[in-house]
Amino acid sequence: MKTALTIAGSDSGGGAGIQADLKAFSANGVFGMSVITAVTAQNTQEVRSVQNIDNRIIREQIEAVFDDIPVDAVKIGMLSSPATVETVAQALKKYQPNQIVLDPVMVSKGGHHLLQDEAIQSLIEHMIPLSTMITPNIPEAEVLVKRKIDTEEDMLTASKALLELGAKMILLKGGHLQGNPNDLFYDGQYFHWLHGERIETKNTHGTGCTLSSAIAANLAKGHSMFEAVKLAKQYISIAIKHSLDLGHGHGPTHHFYELYEKANLK
Ligand SMILES: Nc1ncnc2c1ncn2[C@@H]1O[C@H](COP(=O)(O)OP(=O)(O)OP(=O)(O)O)[C@@H](O)[C@H]1O
C-alpha cells in the first residue's frame, strides 16, 4: 500500500487538520501517517485555544516515520510559529521526499489565526521553495503575493507571482470568490481551470485540508500532478455535497460518502 504523511495541527472537532487529513488519505486508498505540530481545542464554531508542540518532538516524529517507513507523499497543514516552520523545513531537507503538498493554512473559518504573523516570512523563505505544490485559498494568496484578488483574471496574475516564490506548481482555490468555486492550476507553463459548482451549505469545515490531502494521496499512488488535482477536486465536491450537519457552526465534509454508499452503510 502506498503511504502519505500529514504534518499538521490536530482539530478536536474532527473535521479539519490531522483528523481530516487521515480520513482523506484512507478514503483515497493510501496508508496515512501523522506528525502533529499543534493541538487545537476546536469545534465547528470556534478555535478556543492552541498549544504548539515542542520542536524537538516535532522533529522526532518526522525522524521516527522517515527512518522506518517509506513515505510516498507529504501534506503540510498548520505550522503555527516561525520555529515550527523552520523545524519542519529542516527535517524535510534531510529526507527529501518526492512530493510535498503545502496547504499554507493561516486563518480558521471562524477567524482564528493558526499561523502567527511572524511565521509568514518563514513560510515564504523556508517552506514554499521545498514544495512540489502549494494550495492557497484567496485570502492566503493575497497575503503571500501582497495584492488583492477580486476576479478570475486576478487569479491568473497571482498564480504567476505565487510560482515566483519557488513552489513547482500552484493550485489557487477560488472558493472564496463569488459565484462557482473554480480553482486555477498552474505548472509554470499551462493554466488549467478546475470548474466546480457551488453547493449551498454552511458545512465546509476542513475543505482545504481535505482537498490537499486527497492531492497528496493521489500523488502517492503515482498520478501526475494535474490528474491528482482533478481527482481531488471531484472528491472534495462530493464530500461537500454530502457534508454532515454536525455541531452548530460549520459542519464537516463527508470523507467516506462514496465508500459508504457502495457498502450500503448510510
Ligand atoms: N460551497 C462550495 N461548493 C463547492 N465547492 C466548494 C465550496 N466551497 C469551497 N469549495 C471548493 O473546496 C475546495 C477547498 O477550498 P476552500 O477555498 O474552501 O479552502 P479553504 O478556505 O482553504 O478551507 P479551510 O481553510 O476551511 O480548510 C476548493 O476546491 C473549492 O473550490
Ligand SMILES: Cc1ncc(CO)c(N)n1
Ligand atoms: C488544526 C487545523 N488545521 C487547519 C484548519 C483550517 O481549516 C483548521 N481549522 N484547524
